[in-house]
Amino acid sequence: MPDVVVKNLRKDFGGNTVLHEVSFTIKDGEFFTLLGPSGCGKSTTLSCLAGLEQPTSGSIAVGSTVLVDDSSNKFVPPEERNLGMVFQSYALWPHMTLAENLAMPLNIRKVPKAEQKTLIHDALDKVGLAHLSHRYPHQLSGGQQQRVALARALVYSPKVLLLDEPLSNLDAKLREQARVWLKRLQSELGITTVYVTHDQEEALAMSDRIAVMSGGNMLQVAPPEEIYERPATAEVAAFIGRSN
Numbered sequence: 219m220p221d222v223v224v225k226n227l228r229k230d231f232g233g234n235t236v237l238h239e240v241s242f243t244i245k246d247g248e249f250f251t252l253l254g255p256s257g258c259g260k261s262t263t264l265s266c267l268a269g270l271e272q273p274t275s276g277s278i279a280v281g282s283t284v285l286v287d288d289s290s291n292k293f294v295p296p297e298e299r300n301l302g303m304v305f306q307s308y309a310l311w312p313h314m315t316l317a318e319n320l321a322m323p324l325n326i327r328k329v330p331k332a333e334q335k336t337l338i339h340d341a342l343d344k345v346g347l348a349h350l351s352h353r354y355p356h357q358l359s360g361g362q363q364q365r366v367a368l369a370r371a372l373v374y375s376p377k378v379l380l381l382d383e384p385l386s387n388l389d390a391k392l393r394e395q396a397r398v399w400l401k402r403l404q405s406e407l408g409i410t411t412v413y414v415t416h417d418q419e420e421a422l423a424m425s426d427r428i429a430v431m432s433g434g435n436m437l438q439v440a441p442p443e444e445i446y447e448r449p450a451t452a453e454v455a456a457f458i459g460r461s462n
């Protein structure tokens with residue numbers, strides 16, 4: 219799977235710059251976390267990757283495929299980016315069974331019906347819920363719904379997984395379990411993952427590398443040990459919870 223290369227990504231809302239030309243590269247198969255306090259620009263970065271927001275300037279590429287580049291006016295729409303997304307609110311369609319929920323992204327991508335059944339089964343199997351495919355979301359626990367949202371993001375075999383605070387609706391105990399489980403699935407699949415959280419512990423426990431963000435800037439991009447042992451600035455140190 220290819221690297222994700224982000225160059226000089228800037229986003230203005232009205233006159234307000236919320237991302238200041240951030241650049242970073244995510245390696246093939248990496249669990250890469252955007253960590254920082256509320257409002258620092260994590261979700262905006264993810265939305266630009268997903269194509270839900272158009273950057274004011276800069277470029278994003280996955281391998282040799284350019285997804286967005288202001289200098290050539292290139293913009294690939296979300297459904298053509300082959301990225302899987304899970305948000306904080308799982309946003310499953312309540313009037314559809316799990317199988318029907320997973321069929322939606324396949325229909326959008328015009329995957330033939332004959333192939334859908336196997337893909338849906340395999341994706342639900344990855345999250346241990348293949349036996350519940352005919353249930354409706356309200357018949358599941360919060361933890362199970364979160365797994366279905368992940369299965370729905372995986373059903374079309376995306377190149378990259380984008381996860382925006384996917385565990386924050388779970389209570390502390392479930393969150394701990396989900397953390398271990400999600401990390402294991404990610405490394406089994408070897409899928410490049412961009413993970414968003416404001417929780418330092420979660421970031422330190424799960425990530426291959428962490429980008430610490432503040433006010434639309436990236437303060438430090440490094441593996442967890444390095445962030446923890448050698449924070450680049452006092453602000454990083456304060457956010458990680460120890461002083462320089």
Ligand code: ADP
Nearest residue numbers: 231232236254255256257258259260261262263
């Ligand atoms: P985070 O995910 O780190 O909490 P966001 O990326 O959601 O932060 O937001 C970064 C900043 O951009 C915040 O100040 C937020 O209010 C602002 N913002 C986000 N989305 C919009 C929008 N659609 N319109 C205007 N301002 C926005």
Ligand code: MG
Nearest residue numbers: 257260261262
């Ligand atoms: Mg956010």
